[in-house]
Amino acid sequence: MKRDPAAIVAVIIVVGLMLAFGVHMARKNKGGSTVSQLKGQVAPDFTLQTLDGKTTKLSDFRGKAVLLNFWATWCEPCKIEMPWFVELQQQYGPQGLQIVGVAMDDADPKDIAKFAQDMHVDYPILIGKDAEREKIADAYGGVQFLPETLYLDRDGHVLDKMFGLKGRGEIEDNVKKALAAASSLTAQGQ
Numbered sequence: 019m020k021r022d023p024a025a026i027v028a029v030i031i032v033v034g035l036m037l038a039f040g041v042h043m044a045r046k047n048k049g050g051s052t053v054s055q056l057k058g059q060v061a062p063d064f065t066l067q068t069l070d071g072k073t074t075k076l077s078d079f080r081g082k083a084v085l086l087n088f089w090a091t092w093c094e095p096c097k098i099e100m101p102w103f104v105e106l107q108q109q110y111g112p113q114g115l116q117i118v119g120v121a122m123d124d125a126d127p128k129d130i131a132k133f134a135q136d137m138h139v140d141y142p143i144l145i146g147k148d149a150e151r152e153k154i155a156d157a158y159g160g161v162q163f164l165p166e167t168l169y170l171d172r173d174g175h176v177l178d179k180m181f182g183l184k185g186r187g188e189i190e191d192n193v194k195k196a197l198a199a200a201s202s203l204t205a206q207g208q
Contacts, residue, residue, distance in 0.1 A: 090123035095183035
C-alpha cells in the first residue's frame with residue numbers, strides 16, 4: 019500500500035493545529051471557572067446596558083428563575099432557539115421565569131436591536147463593550163461556544179450550563195427545574 023506524502027503532511031498539519039488550539043484554549047481558560055465549579059454557586063454578577071440604555075445587573079433578577087443565554091447575531095443555532103425563548107418567556111414568565119440574553123458579538127447596538135426586534139424578542143437583551151463581555155465570559159469559565167445557556171434558581175445559583183443548540187423540550191425541562199428549585203426567598207415568604 020503506497021501512502022501519499024501530501025496526505026500525511028496534511029494530517030500532521032491538522033493534528034498540529036488542533037494541539038496548538040487546545041493548548042491556547044487551556045491557557046486562556048486557566049483562571050476561569052469550569053462548569054462543575056459554577057454548579058451550585060451564585061452566578062457571577064455583572065452589569066451591562068439593555069438595548070434601551072438602562073443599566074442592568076444580573077442580580078436585579080433575584081427572586082426569579084433565570085435562563086441566561088449568551089448569543090450573537092451571526093450565530094445560526096441562536097436564531098433557532100430565540101423564538102423558543104420568546105414562547106417560554108410568555109408561558110413561564112407569570113410563574114417567575116426571566117430570560118436574559120447577552121449579545122456577545124461586536125455588532126453595532128442598533129444592529130443588535132434591529133435583530134432582536136426582527137426575532138420578536140420580548141426579554142431583556144444586554145450589550146457591552148469588548149472588555150466588558152470578555153470579563154463576563156471569563157467569570158463564566160469562558161464562553162467558547164454559542165449559544166451557551168445557564169439556568170439559575172431564584173437565589174441566583176447555577177443549576178446547569180449547556181453548550182450549543184439543545185432541543186426545545188430539553189430547554190423547557192431545564193426551565194421547569196429552575197422554577198421548581200427551592201429558594202430561600204420563597205421559604206422566607208418573600
